[in-house]
Amino acid sequence: MTAGFESVQQRLSELEAHLEQENPILINAVQGFRRLDSVAYELGLLAKNQSFANQVPWWPLIAILGTFSAGKSTFINDFLQQDIQRTGNQAVDDRFTVVVYGGDERSLTLPGVALDSDPRFPFYQMSQQIERVAGGEGKRIDAYLQLRTCRSERLRGRILIDSPGFDADAQRTAILSITDHIIDLSDLVLVLFDARHPEPGAMRDTLKHLVADTMRRGDSSKFLYILNQIDTAAREDNPEDVVAAWLRALGEVGLTTGRFYTIYSQSVAVPIPDPIRRQRFEHKRDRDLGEIYERIAQVEIERAYRIVAALRSTATILADESIPLLITAVKRWRMRTLLADIGVISTLIVLFLIWSISAGHWQGLTYQPGWLTILENLGLTWTLETLEMLLFIGMIAMHIGISRLITWSLLSWLKKQIAQEKLPGNIIDAFLMNVHRWQTIIxxxxxxxxxxxxxxVAKVLHDCEAYVQSLNERFTHPSDTPRQ
Incomplete structure (x- = not known):
């Protein structure tokens, strides 16, 4: 355990050293996570080889989502200016591909275990989450994830994630679970649709998951909805009808505001004979791609706010939900245990006294309990002190048995409470630690x-406001005062 604790602290120190040059404000966020860790260690909410900081991706994260053959891989190849992702009209990759910067000229592909076992990536211990939603699939992590390197300056300091298509039936539950995890952690989410399939009504389930379920999120502004391969509609009499059909479909599932981008890849574009129409399509494509690439370029800024928000969220939920739930569970356990102790032990004492009186006899002014007479007749010469000690030990054993029964009964209740919310810290472990401590019952x-x-915890929450103000001062100038 000591080795695990030292390893975690070493990783945090390395992260601080990296951020010192890149974004010093985020060093304070690391220290905030350290404060929360120290509280969680004492409460038993975190094992010493864990850290809340490891549950947050510290590198800018960009997710590319969409249906099969929506042009996700082609979009990534064009952006990175390298052909690292396979492309085609059919499904060419059924795994989530995490693309990171690599120093090698060649693009290397590593198995999913490289992501599942490295806390620096957003898929750390993803096999456990897959196992929870799809029993037996957790051990097949390589069937869901892969890591790919690329030597592109546009990728330096960023992580791209290419997803498999959503209209797959096989492994759908696990894929949607991983997708939700990606959406939660990403700083920017590009959702691509295929303009070659002008009947979006047939994809209502996909639209619901990619659009309707995200519009209610507080961070919905990080989603960019993109109709890709729009060049295929250039030969239509009214190409605007294709866009209008998608707009209606997205409107039906809740997307009524925000930009809807239309793009296509220059490298695989369908020839557009009409020069006027071609110029119009190219102009619209270049303008929309420029805005998309600009958002990608600014993802580092969004990452900084996202990490501070994650720190504040962790501290808030810890203070308002995790710890109060633990306190409630401990108090219920204590009250029920004490009442059960009093009830059971009082009953035993009363029954014991009744039996002792009924079996005893008077010797002058001294009462000799019947059970002592029986012991003497059996040749046992235990002293009263010895018997009192045995009685005391028996009462302790009775307390332990009662405590365990009440613990088991509360565990099912506690698990139901935890299942309703995704709470930071392991409340079950903290509860079990407390029920084995004498100070808790006192x-x-x-x-x-x-x-x-x-x-x-209160200091972390207070400092988060100062971190946001520091970020605002770094990236904005509301007073029009030049930054020195």
Whole structure:
């Protein structure tokens, strides 16, 4: 455990050293995560080889989502100016591909375990999540993920994720679970649709997951909806009808505001004989691609705000939900255990006294309990002190048994509460740690939760406001005062 703790701290120190040159403001965010870690360690919410900081991707993350043959891989190849992703009209890759910068001239492909076992990437321990939603699939992590390197300056300091198509039936549950995980962590999400299929009504399930379910999110502005391969509509009498059909379909599932981009790849474009129409299509394509590439270029700024928001969210949920739930569980366990102890032990004492009186006899003014007489008749000469000690040990054993029964009964309730929300920290482990501590039964408070711990969480929340202000001062100038 000590080795694991030192390894985590070493990784955080390396991250701080990297951020010192890239974005010093985020060093403060790392230190904020360290404060939350220290509180969680004391409460038992985190193992010493874990850190809340490792649950946040620290590199700008861009996700490319869409249906099969929507041109996702071609878009990535054009952006990186290298052919690293296979392309085609049919499904050419059924795995999530994480593309990162690599120093080698060749593009290397590594198995999914490279992502599942490295906390620097957003798929750390993804096999466990896959196993939860699709039993037996967690061990097949290589069938879902792969890591690919590319020596492109546009990729330096960024991570791109190319997804498999959504209209796949096989492995659908696990794929959608991974997709939701990607959406939560990404700084920018590009959702591509195929203009060659002008009947979007047949894809309502896909549209619902990619559009309707995201419009209710607080970070919906990070989604860019793109109708790709629009060049195929250039020979239509009214190419605008294709765009209008998609706009209606997206409007039906909730997308009524925001930009809807129309693009196509120059390298695989369908020839447009009419020069006037070709110029109009190229102009629209170049303008939309320029805006998309600009958003990608600014993803580092969005990443900084996203990390501060993740720190604030972790601290808020920890203070408002995780710890209160743990406190409630501990108090319920303590109250039920004490009441059960009093009830059971009182009953045993009363029954014991009744039996002792009924079996005893008077010797002068001294009462000799019947059970002592029986022991003497059996040749046992235990002293009263010895018997009291045995009785005390029996009461402790009874308390432990009662405590375990109540613990098991509360665990099912606690798991239901946790299942309703995605809470930071392992509340089950923290609860089990507390029910094995004597101080918990005395104080009724979780071990490690005190004014010091509460103050550290409050400080993180207070500092987050200062971090946001520092980011605003770095990237904006509301007073029109030049930055020195």
């Amino acid at each position: 104080t009724g408070q979780p071990v490690g939760w005190n004014a010091w711990a509460e103050g550290r």
